[in-house]
Amino acid sequence: MISFDEAIALLSGAVAPLGSETVHLTEAAGRFLSGDLSARSDAPRRDVSAMDGYAVAIDKVENGAPLRVAGESRAGMPFDGSIGDGEAVRIFTGSALPEGADCVIMQEYATREGELVRFTEGHGPARHIRFAGSDFSEGDRLLAKGARLTPPAMVSAAAADRTTLDVGKRPKVAIIATGDELVAPGKAHDSTDTMPETASHGVAALCRAMNAEVVASAHGRDTLGELEELAAEALAAADCVVVIGGASVGDHDLARPMFAAHEMELVFSRIAIKPGKPVWLGKVGKKTVLGLPGNPTSAMVTARLFLRPLLAAMQGGSVKGELRFAPLPLAAPVEATGPRETFLRAEMTEEGLVPVSNQQSGAQHPLARSDRLIRRPAGSNAASAGDLVSTIDF
Numbered sequence: 001m002i003s004f005d006e007a008i009a010l011l012s013g014a015v016a017p018l019g020s021e022t023v024h025l026t027e028a029a030g031r032f033l034s035g036d037l038s039a040r041s042d043a044p045r046r047d048v049s050a051m052d053g054y055a056v057a058i059d060k061v062e063n064g065a066p067l068r069v070a071g072e073s074r075a076g077m078p079f080d081g082s083i084g085d086g087e088a089v090r091i092f093t094g095s096a097l098p099e100g101a102d103c104v105i106m107q108e109y110a111t112r113e114g115e116l117v118r119f120t121e122g123h124g125p126a127r128h129i130r131f132a133g134s135d136f137s138e139g140d141r142l143l144a145k146g147a148r149l150t151p152p153a154m155v156s157a158a159a160a161d162r163t164t165l166d167v168g169k170r171p172k173v174a175i176i177a178t179g180d181e182l183v184a185p186g187k188a189h190d191s192t193d194t195m196p197e198t199a200s201h202g203v204a205a206l207c208r209a210m211n212a213e214v215v216a217s218a219h220g221r222d223t224l225g226e227l228e229e230l231a232a233e234a235l236a237a238a239d240c241v242v243v244i245g246g247a248s249v250g251d252h253d254l255a256r257p258m259f260a261a262h263e264m265e266l267v268f269s270r271i272a273i274k275p276g277k278p279v280w281l282g283k284v285g286k287k288t289v290l291g292l293p294g295n296p297t298s299a300m301v302t303a304r305l306f307l308r309p310l311l312a313a314m315q316g317g318s319v320k321g322e323l324r325f326a327p328l329p330l331a332a333p334v335e336a337t338g339p340r341e342t343f344l345r346a347e348m349t350e351e352g353l354v355p356v357s358n359q360q361s362g363a364q365h366p367l368a369r370s371d372r373l374i375r376r377p378a379g380s381n382a383a384s385a386g387d388l389v390s391t392i393d394f
């Protein structure tokens with residue numbers, strides 16, 4: 001068995017970006033940039049006010065003494081002229097600072113009487129000016145190649161002042177769930193020998209959250225002929241095939257044999273992690289085939305740790321970017337780990353990070369509230385509340 005880090009290194013080496021396409025800014029959210037995004041101009045373009053108030057030359061202001069309001073500077077409609085001795089200009093947030101002004105006094109400190117304005121004490125030393133280029137300058141790189149256009153990043157992208165963006169193509173994914181006992185949700189309650197096929201629904205949701213187009217989601221019985229047909233169809237339709245179940249060593253575990261006719265090259269199989277030991281990755285030409293263990297928790301943990309980075313890399317994102325582990329203090333104790341590196345399911349509660357009580361890899365109910373994984377090295381001692389552990393979003 002290889003380690004998690006070794007498997008991730010092999011995965012990184014096995015996946016290439018699918019290429020890029022140009023999309024309108026309004027269609028770009030969530031996508032991965034295919035090139036650096038640089039600013040077309042400075043922001044702000046010129047010195048502007050950060051507050052509603054009065055633009056003044058601060059050295060000429062005496063508290064209580066009146067100034068004449070010479071005009072108004074509104075956003076998009078600057079004051080035409082410069083501030084003279086004994087003058088102020090009414091100004092609004094985001095409006096151009098008039099020539100001669102070096103400070104904005106907030107209107108809360110102003111008393112206006114017709115054409116005159118007086119300032120009270122307490123406006124403080126703040127100038128309330130956003131200087132030209134203080135956010136960014138023309139040519140600055142606002143987002144790097146491979147960056148994901150998250151909701152906050154969309155603001156930076158729009159600030160670059162471009163109508164279209166080059167982003168990684170959306171991967172096409174085909175999902176094949178295997179197992180004689182599985183039936184579509186809604187059809188399982190009639191027999192004690194059947195159970196709902198659940199894992200593909202989590203995997204498909206993850207794919208869509210990663211911009212992938214789920215072109216097929218099929219269920220195959222554990223017969224080689226049927227699975228071989230599904231494998232051929234999936235490979236013809238998709239860039240990435242995800243097989244769920246049949247990954248282990250039993251007589252009915254056919255997830256890898258079903259691709260034998262396509263001369264699949266195995267990138268890795270069996271990793272020293274818990275859950276998810278049977279996860280495997282193969283390549284058929286340029287297409288990737290990822291085998292997830294059938295246990296639903298194992299399937300979702302391995303989808304998070306392997307499928308998400310894989311889909312990012314296919315779009316020009318980085319594998320590492322999807323695997324940013326960060327330390328958090330535990331709010332409840334955890335047991336010692338066994339000989340495999342362990343990824344515990346946990347929930348961020350108001351108290352902090354709490355591992356869910358049922359850590360079985362076949363469990364489904366705890367997935368409803370698990371939002372982080374705790375990564376613990378093989379052979380770790382038990383840990384207590386307050387101890388730092390490595391975590392990642394789930």
Ligand SMILES: Nc1nc2c(c(=O)[nH]1)N[C@H]1C(S)=C(S)[C@@H](COP(=O)(O)OP(=O)(O)OC[C@H]3O[C@@H](n4cnc5c(N)ncnc54)[C@H](O)[C@@H]3O)O[C@H]1N2
Pocket residue numbers: 177178179181182195196197198199200244245246247248249250253275276277278292293294295296298361362
């Ligand atoms: N002798 C050994 N047995 C097992 C080993 C091993 O090393 N030696 N590994 C165990 C581990 S770890 C895992 S994980 C499981 C996973 O094996 P498979 O990928 O072959 O999964 P299945 O046997 O097909 O199914 C396991 C379990 O999950 C249910 N399942 C499967 N697919 C779905 C689905 N799409 N939706 C919901 N539930 C699903 C299935 O009914 C089984 O209960 O193997 C251990 N065994």
Ligand code: MOO
Pocket residue numbers: 273274275276277278293295298361362
């Ligand atoms: O490695 Mo398995 O995924 O523990 O049940």
